[in-house]
Amino acid sequence: MPRVLIIDDESGIRFALRRWFDxxxxxxxxxxDGTAALGILEDAAGAGDAVDLIICDLHLPGMSGEELVTRxxxxxxxxxxxxxxxxxxxxxAAPPDSVLGRHPHVLQKPFDLxxxxxxxxxxxxx
Numbered sequence: 001m002p003r004v005l006i007i008d009d010e011s012g013i014r015f016a017l018r019r020w021f022d023x024x025x026x027x028x029x030x031x032x033d034g035t036a037a038l039g040i041l042e043d044a045a046g047a048g049d050a051v052d053l054i055i056c057d058l059h060l061p062g063m064s065g066e067e068l069v070t071r072x073x074x075x076x077x078x079x080x081x082x083x084x085x086x087x088x089x090x091x092x093a094a095p096p097d098s099v100l101g102r103h104p105h106v107l108q109k110p111f112d113l114x115x116x117x118x119x120x121x122x123x124x125x126x
Contacts, residue, residue, distance in 0.1 A: 002124060003027045003044075007037040007056040007065070008086070017055060020113060024120075026053075034063025038071060041079065052124055054079060058087040058100070066099040082123050086111070 002025075006017045009032050018028045029044070029051065031037035037056070044051050058065040065085055072080050084105045091100055091108050100106055105119060 001025060001027050002052040003029065003050065004053045004055060005029045005031065005037060005040060005044075005051050007031045007034065007054065007060065007068070009033060009057065009060050013057070013086075020116070033060045034065065034068035034071075037068060038063065041072075041076065045076070051079065052082065053120060054083040056083055056085055058085050058089065069099055069103065084119055084123070 004021050004026050006014050006021070006028060007030075008014050008017070011032075014030050014032070018030065021028050029040055031040055034056075037054075041051060041054075056065045056068060060068075063071075065087075069080060069083065069085070072083065083103075084107055085099065085103055086107045086109055087100065088109045089100060091106055096102070105123065107115060107119065
């Protein structure tokens with residue numbers, strides 16, 4: 001069963017995403033900030049339990065989504081390729097040197113489930 005880590009400080013968003021991934025037959029892990037997420041990822045890697053996909057809000061208390069991406073690039077670069085950032089920010093107006101300008105997998109909130117499904121499929125196919 002594939003595993004997803006959902007990182008968002010809004011419990012309602014985590015709940016909605018958990019329900020959607022549950023229906024798709026995914027095992028779901030949750031964190032409400034980047035620090036907790038990093039701990040979950042380290043524990044999973046140490047136990048040999050791979051995380052297949054990460055859905056991460058950009059704006060989190062404590063360690064932000066951008067800082068998490070930076071840390072993962074240094075320690076687990078393959079995970080960054082399977083990380084989707086979510087944000088309410090205007091993606092089109094993002095500076096090219098920002099994480100929104102550089103990261104290839106971004107969903108602008110509110111996003112629809114069809115768009116989520118297409119991104120999940122493209123990142124986990126093969």
